[in-house]
Amino acid sequence: MNSTIRDLLTKHGRLPVSVDTIADDADLYEAGLSSFASVQLMLGLEEAFDIEFPETLLNRKSFSSINAIAASVSQITETQQVA
């Protein structure tokens, strides 16, 4: 999953550095992720994983690192499969 997230970050993240240089647990905001780019990234994730982000996960924390994004996506995939 993390490689898909990295691809989407490259495409939508508008980061000043290469995504390859960012560790899975590194702070994406410190790496230059803007709130606009995080929304574009979210749209990309919704499309790629066929999910919809619930209101409770629409916050800075869900997008703070590649690991955090992966955790959010897994959480959504699980609950949306149950439902």
Place this chain on the structure above:
Amino acid sequence: MNVASPITALSLAERAQRAAKVAAEFADTVDREARFPKEGMDAVKAERLMGIQIPVQHGGEGATMSEVAEVCSILGKACAATAMTYAMHQIQIASLSDHAPDSAWHEAFLKRICDEQLLIGSATSEAGIGGNLRNSVCAVDVEGDIVRLEKNATVISYGADADAIMVTSRRHKDSPPSDQVATLFTKDQYTLEHTAEWDTLGMRGTCSDGYIFRGEAPAEQILPKPFAEIAAQSMLAVSHLLWGALWFGIAADAVNRAQSYVRAAARRSPGQTPPGALRLAEASSMLQQVKSNVVAGLKQFEAGKGDPDALSAMGFAVAMNNIKIGTSQTILDIINQCMLICGIQGYKNGTPYSLGRHLRDAHSAQLMISNDRILGNTSTMLLVGKQETSLLR
């Protein structure tokens, strides 16, 4: 210090009313001369209103955001420059008291704000960032225990009269523009080189001149939290709420003047409804909309206080943005309506019904963080966030 100060026995609103009386007396002079509202702000300090929002354990009175907003609206009815200076100061305090936990220096400084009734300014605008306060060009230079910062600040409101200034910058010279920190510098720690005059249509007394800021201070004065979090959880919401409150005050005073005009006309010809009466009823309805907007926002903010997740949620940001858009547009409609009611007496300066200053001051509302930028920001969020549609939530 004097703990049992007799002033604090009065309610905050009463103290604000007393300060507002002084501010109102000088409002026209402050506007005409585009000078700092010294008399109004001295009165605010004499009423010990500068630190009310600060928690009791740090020397303040622990006032809620609603109480602070009420003070802003009372001052707004009297003198918009005094009210805006006070509101901007309170916005800095909200950032400091919520976002510097366990920082001994900042806690001690909060105490100083209360004891000495200090005025805190801010330098977020910068040449080259295109008006986006979430970007910085300049960066703090930390060397050992010392932080140095130089910033080409296009606007520092009441910069010359502030006792301390909170300055945003990049965290490090290699950081991207959005990775920012805020640092508080006290007056003895910086110099301001004047670069631009504040000669404007309205809000003339805020004296938001441009300066090159140069500061040097102990590094512990950098706020520990990233500015992104401070902006999202406190600064943007508090700005929209307190500005909304004082804009309500400006519009409310305009409606008061229009109502006096209509009543005077009614007294002159009993039995006949004056021509402006219907417009006054419309203005009253619009004023109530502004009030409801601000009050609902204050309620939402206070419900989310202490919960960073609630305050950084997209739905919350959309709601706060909407308050700014709604209030800033509606006050212009209200004051314009009042102008139609008062006619030439409202258009002329120096009458009891004069509305020129109100209208000019109110025009700043759409531009302080441009409504176009805010609408753009909201529209991005609405691509993913759901519009809140419940009535009571």
